[in-house]
Amino acid sequence: MPPFTTNAIVIRSMNYGESDKIITFFTQDFGKLKGIAKGARRSRKRFQNALGLFSHLRLHFFDKEGMGLVRADSCDILHSFPKIKEDLQKILYGNYYLELVNEMAGEREGNREAFELLASFLSNLEEREAKEEQLRLFEIRMLSLFGYRPNLRRCNFCKKDLEDLEEVPRVFFSLEKGTLVCDRCSKMWNNLIPLSLGTAKLIERISQMELQNIHRLGFTAQALSESKELLHKFIRYQLGKEMKSLKALREIFPFNFKFQNSNAE
Numbered sequence: 001m002p003p004f005t006t007n008a009i010v011i012r013s014m015n016y017g018e019s020d021k022i023i024t025f026f027t028q029d030f031g032k033l034k035g036i037a038k039g040a041r042r043s044r045k046r047f048q049n050a051l052g053l054f055s056h057l058r059l060h061f062f063d064k065e066g067m068g069l070v071r072a073d074s075c076d077i078l079h080s081f082p083k084i085k086e087d088l089q090k091i092l093y094g095n096y097y098l099e100l101v102n103e104m105a106g107e108r109e110g111n112r113e114a115f116e117l118l119a120s121f122l123s124n125l126e127e128r129e130a131k132e133e134q135l136r137l138f139e140i141r142m143l144s145l146f147g148y149r150p151n152l153r154r155c156n157f158c159k160k161d162l163e164d165l166e167e168v169p170r171v172f173f174s175l176e177k178g179t180l181v182c183d184r185c186s187k188m189w190n191n192l193i194p195l196s197l198g199t200a201k202l203i204e205r206i207s208q209m210e211l212q213n214i215h216r217l218g219f220t221a222q223a224l225s226e227s228k229e230l231l232h233k234f235i236r237y238q239l240g241k242e243m244k245s246l247k248a249l250r251e252i253f254p255f256n257f258k259f260q261n262s263n264a265e
């Protein structure tokens with residue numbers, strides 16, 4: 001038996017040579033791991049065609065050097081998420097989840113909570129209708145788990161609490177600092193994104209609440225669009241690049257990512 005076994009989700013997969021695959025796994029115990037699956041395109045017995053995107057599996061592997069590529073030996077599939085794969089909108093949502101994890105996760109940096117979050121959001125996408133709110137929830141929670149949490153608890157400069165800003169109609173978010181800036185302090189700073197107090201409170205609540213309650217939260221149309229702008233700009237600022245899967249989502253589902261039938265009467 002190979003020495004290592006862990007639960008893993010396939011976040012990237014590409015063919016290599018005649019019969020191999022190079023896979024990026026996000027694993028429960030070791031974080032992001034890149035591996036080679038020798039003969040994966042020939043051996044149904046060892047890999048059961050399980051190395052496609054989204055696959056959640058029990059992975060057995062060798063890791064000779066403790067660095068570089070691991071060698072995937074075999075796997076047992078736990079969930080293959082068939083309903084995601086037959087729905088274009090779900091594929092695009094799922095691809096965005098995978099790309100975000102791939103960009104934020106460091107290689108071989110274990111992050112069990114982030115693994116559980118990804119698995120739970122893929123299950124949710126499999127079982128329920130694809131809703132834009134899910135993208136916002138995923139972004140907020142993943143940013144927190146990878147150490148980029150947007151902090152909207154208090155103004156970064158005068159330290160006034162969000163709860164004490166009741167009378168103001170809007171607040172700001174500083175991309176540079178990743179924190180809230182109140183209306184009064186905003187005059188001294190550039191690169192701020194305006195948002196309503198309600199949206200700031202919602203994002204703060206989502207960062208803190210129990211995972212099992214998160215899917216019940218509702219967004220107003222305003223909160224949805226404000227949080228989208230804030231989170232996408234913040235993610236781009238933090239990672240220094242545009243997410244490819246987000247670009248695809250915008251092109252195919254341009255109106256707030258909701259499906260619109262252009263041939264409607």
Ligand SMILES: [Zn+2]
Nearest residue numbers: 155158182185
């Ligand atoms: Zn302030």
